[in-house]
Amino acid sequence: MDELTLGGESVKKRRKCVSKAERLAKKALAGALTEEQRLRQMQPLLESNRSEDWDSANRLVESPATQVLFLSSLLRKQQGRAAAHYMKRWSHPPQYELSTLLKTPALLAILNADASTAATFLNTCADNPVPLSSQSLYFILHQFVLPWIANELDAPLQTLLHNFSPLKWLLLEHALVTGQGRHLVNQYAYVCQELKRTSSSLTPWWPSELTDVSTADTRERIRHTMEAALQRAWPDASVHLFGSSKTNLCQPNDDVDLCVLVPSCDVRGADSADLAADMHGHLALYFPAPDAVVVRHARIPVIKTRDADSHLRVDLCVNNMAALWNTALLEAYLARFPVLRPLCQCIRLWAKARALVGTSHMLSSYSMVLLVIHWLQSRRVVPFVDVAYTDALDVSAIHGAIARAFDDAVPPSALQTQLPPVSELLVDFFVFWASDFPYATAIASLRRHDLTKPKTCHNQPLLYLEDPIETGRNLGSYLNRDSQRVLRNEMVRVCVLVRQWQQLQPSPSLLLHSVSFGTSAESQYDPDALTACILRRRAPHSQCFTMTGDVVFRERTHGLHISTITSDETEARRVVASAVRLGVVGVDCEGVALGRHGPICLVAVAVGCHVSLFDIYTNPALMDVLKPLLEDPTTLKVLHDCRKDSDALYHQFGIALTNVFDTQVGHAERQRQRGLKKAKQGAKYMQVSQQTKLKGR
Known part of the structure; x- marks a missing residue:
C-alpha cells in the first residue's frame, strides 16, 4: 500500500486489485526474457521501497543470479522476513539446498x-x-550460530x-x-519435550540376570554368617x-550392604x-581379608571387607536405622507399584554404565531410585508418602509405620490408572530430568510435590534431592557444578539419541555423533544400536564433553593399537584417508632437539584408538604422504x-600446519577462565587469541 497525506494525517491507499488473468499475462511476459x-x-524495482515493485521483481526471479540479486537487495534494506517469505514462493528443484544459495559470496x-x-x-x-x-x-550452525x-x-x-x-537439537x-x-x-533443553508429542519409546534394556534372585541366597548366607560371628562378642547384635x-x-x-544393630551400644553416626x-x-x-579396612571418618563409619567364598565386597555399618527405614520404604513402593522395578533396573544400569554413580561428586544408586520415584510422583503414577521416622533401635515398628503412611497418602483415585x-x-x-524439573527452585521430595529450596539455595541450578527419612539431608549436596552439568547433560544426551534414531537423518560423516561414532555414512543401523x-x-x-567421553572410555578399556609404517606407502595413504574421513586426528612429532634445525625422526598419527608411527628418519618420503x-x-x-612441531615441519619439509587445536593452550585458557593459576609457567609465553577461547562456561 502507498501513503497519502490528507489534512496533515497519513492515510494508506488501498492497492489496486490485479486479476488472475493479468498476473498470468505478466508471468508469461517475464518467461520470454533472458537472464x-x-x-x-x-x-530499479528492488531499489524501490514499495511492495508492489518487489512483487514485480519477484516474478522475474528464475536463475540463481536473479535469486541472489533479489535476496541481497531486500537484506540490505534489513527486510529479512520479507526476503524469506518471497523465497518460499519460488519453485525449487527437488534436491534444492538452502546452503548452496547461502554460500554465494555476495549473499554470505x-x-x-x-x-x-x-x-x-x-x-x-x-x-x-x-x-x-x-x-x-549444519551450514547454518557452523556459519552463524557458533x-x-x-x-x-x-x-x-x-x-x-x-x-x-531442528537447529536447537543440532546445537545441543x-x-x-x-x-x-x-x-x-x-x-535449550526444553526442546526435549517434543519427544512427548511423538510417542517416543525405548526398548527396556535390563538383562535377565537382573531379575535373577539366585544371589539373594548368597547375600543371606553372608548376613547370617556375619551375625553369628558378631553375636559371640555382642550377644544382642542383629545384622540386617x-x-x-x-x-x-x-x-x-x-x-552386600549390611547394618548391625547393637542395642547395648547405642552410638550413632560418627560416634x-x-x-x-x-x-x-x-x-x-x-x-x-587382606583388603579389609575401616573407614572411620565417613558420615557413617563403614567396615569394608570381602566374602571369601563369593568374592563379593561387603560394607558393614553400625546402628544406621535410617538405612533400614529407607530400604523398607523402597520395598513398599516396589511391592505396591510393579512398574517401578523394571524402570529402576534400567536407570540403575544406565547410570552405572555412564559413570553417574560410584564416583566422586556423583549420586548414589539409591539416589537414582529416588529420582525414578519422584518423577513418577510428578506424573501422578505413584503417591507422595510422608513417613513418621523414629530413631529407636527397633526394626519391628518400621513396616507398620510405612504401611500407615501409605494409607494416609494420596488416594488411588487421584492417580493415573491407564499407564503408558x-x-x-x-x-x-x-525428558523430565532434562527439561521439566525446575532445578533452580524446586526440591525433589517423596513427601510433597510443592517443596521449594530455602533462600540460601535459591536460584542455584543444583539438584536438591531430599532424603525421604532424614528429611534435613540433601542427597544432591554431593554434586558440584561440573558433576551437576554432567548429570543433566546425560539426560539430554539420551533425548538427543532418541531423536537421532527417529530421524536417522544426519550423516555420520558430518559430526562425531555418539549414535554412529566409528561408522561410515553408508553403514546399516542395527536395531539394537540405540540401546x-x-x-x-x-x-x-x-567432565566437559559428554558424548566424547564414550570415545575416551573406549580408548582406555580397549587399549591403543600401535603400528609402525616404514616403507608401505599404501598403508600410509590408508591412514591419511581414514583421518580425513573422520575429520580429527592426533599428531605428535619426535626428534633429537626437535625444532628448526633438530630433525624430525618420527611422526605419530592417532585416528581413534589406532596410532600409526611414521618412521621419517628411515623414509623421509613418507612426509609427502602426510603433507x-x-x-x-x-x-x-x-x-x-605445537610450537616446535610446527617450526620443524615448516623449515624442514615446507609444511604449514593448519586447523590446529593445541591442548596446552586450551588448558591454559581453561585455567584462566576458572580463575586458577597456570599449570606451567611456560604457558605465559603463549598468546591466546579471541578465536581460540573456549566458550564452554
Whole structure:
C-alpha cells in the first residue's frame, strides 16, 4: 500500500486489485526474457521501497543470479522476513539446498555483516512446510550460530533459535560432543519435550540376570554368617540387609550392604567409629581379608571387607536405622507399584554404565531410585508418602509405620490408572530430568510435590534431592557444578539419541555423533544400536564433553593399537584417508632437539584408538604422504604444544600446519577462565587469541 497525506494525517491507499488473468499475462511476459534482461529490469524495482515493485521483481526471479540479486537487495534494506517469505514462493528443484544459495559470496557477506537481519531471515526460512536438510542445518550452525556464540551475540542467537527446533537439537548435540556452547544446554533443553508429542519409546534394556534372585541366597548366607560371628562378642547384635541387596535391585556383583544393630551400644553416626573398629578386629579372626579396612571418618563409619567364598565386597555399618527405614520404604513402593522395578533396573544400569554413580561428586544408586520415584510422583503414577521416622533401635515398628503412611497418602483415585508402556515411560524419565524439573527452585521430595529450596539455595541450578527419612539431608549436596552439568547433560544426551534414531537423518560423516561414532555414512543401523549407544560406557573423568567421553572410555578399556609404517606407502595413504574421513586426528612429532634445525625422526598419527608411527628418519618420503593431511583446512589436528612441531615441519619439509587445536593452550585458557593459576609457567609465553577461547562456561 502507498501513503497519502490528507489534512496533515497519513492515510494508506488501498492497492489496486490485479486479476488472475493479468498476473498470468505478466508471468508469461517475464518467461520470454533472458537472464540479462531480467537482471536489468529487477534493479530499479528492488531499489524501490514499495511492495508492489518487489512483487514485480519477484516474478522475474528464475536463475540463481536473479535469486541472489533479489535476496541481497531486500537484506540490505534489513527486510529479512520479507526476503524469506518471497523465497518460499519460488519453485525449487527437488534436491534444492538452502546452503548452496547461502554460500554465494555476495549473499554470505551481507548476512555476516548484519547478524540481526540474518537471524530474522534464517528463522523465517525455517518456517517452511519442507524441512531443511541436514546439510543446510549444519551450514547454518557452523556459519552463524557458533560464531555468534563465540562473539557473545545473544540477541540474534535468540531470534534465530526461536521456534527453530531442528537447529536447537543440532546445537545441543554439538555442545554435548565438542563442549562448545555447553552453557546453552540448560537454556535449550526444553526442546526435549517434543519427544512427548511423538510417542517416543525405548526398548527396556535390563538383562535377565537382573531379575535373577539366585544371589539373594548368597547375600543371606553372608548376613547370617556375619551375625553369628558378631553375636559371640555382642550377644544382642542383629545384622540386617539393606539397600539393593534387600530390594533385589542389585546386580550379581554388587556390594552386600549390611547394618548391625547393637542395642547395648547405642552410638550413632560418627560416634560409632570406635565400635566399628572393634567389630573389624573381631571379624578378622573369623573372616581374614587382606583388603579389609575401616573407614572411620565417613558420615557413617563403614567396615569394608570381602566374602571369601563369593568374592563379593561387603560394607558393614553400625546402628544406621535410617538405612533400614529407607530400604523398607523402597520395598513398599516396589511391592505396591510393579512398574517401578523394571524402570529402576534400567536407570540403575544406565547410570552405572555412564559413570553417574560410584564416583566422586556423583549420586548414589539409591539416589537414582529416588529420582525414578519422584518423577513418577510428578506424573501422578505413584503417591507422595510422608513417613513418621523414629530413631529407636527397633526394626519391628518400621513396616507398620510405612504401611500407615501409605494409607494416609494420596488416594488411588487421584492417580493415573491407564499407564503408558514401560518403553514410553523410559523416554519420559529422561525428558523430565532434562527439561521439566525446575532445578533452580524446586526440591525433589517423596513427601510433597510443592517443596521449594530455602533462600540460601535459591536460584542455584543444583539438584536438591531430599532424603525421604532424614528429611534435613540433601542427597544432591554431593554434586558440584561440573558433576551437576554432567548429570543433566546425560539426560539430554539420551533425548538427543532418541531423536537421532527417529530421524536417522544426519550423516555420520558430518559430526562425531555418539549414535554412529566409528561408522561410515553408508553403514546399516542395527536395531539394537540405540540401546547399545545409550549404555555405552563413559570415562568418569570426562567432565566437559559428554558424548566424547564414550570415545575416551573406549580408548582406555580397549587399549591403543600401535603400528609402525616404514616403507608401505599404501598403508600410509590408508591412514591419511581414514583421518580425513573422520575429520580429527592426533599428531605428535619426535626428534633429537626437535625444532628448526633438530630433525624430525618420527611422526605419530592417532585416528581413534589406532596410532600409526611414521618412521621419517628411515623414509623421509613418507612426509609427502602426510603433507596433504597436515595442511588440510577441514581436518582438525590435535597437538600438545605445537610450537616446535610446527617450526620443524615448516623449515624442514615446507609444511604449514593448519586447523590446529593445541591442548596446552586450551588448558591454559581453561585455567584462566576458572580463575586458577597456570599449570606451567611456560604457558605465559603463549598468546591466546579471541578465536581460540573456549566458550564452554
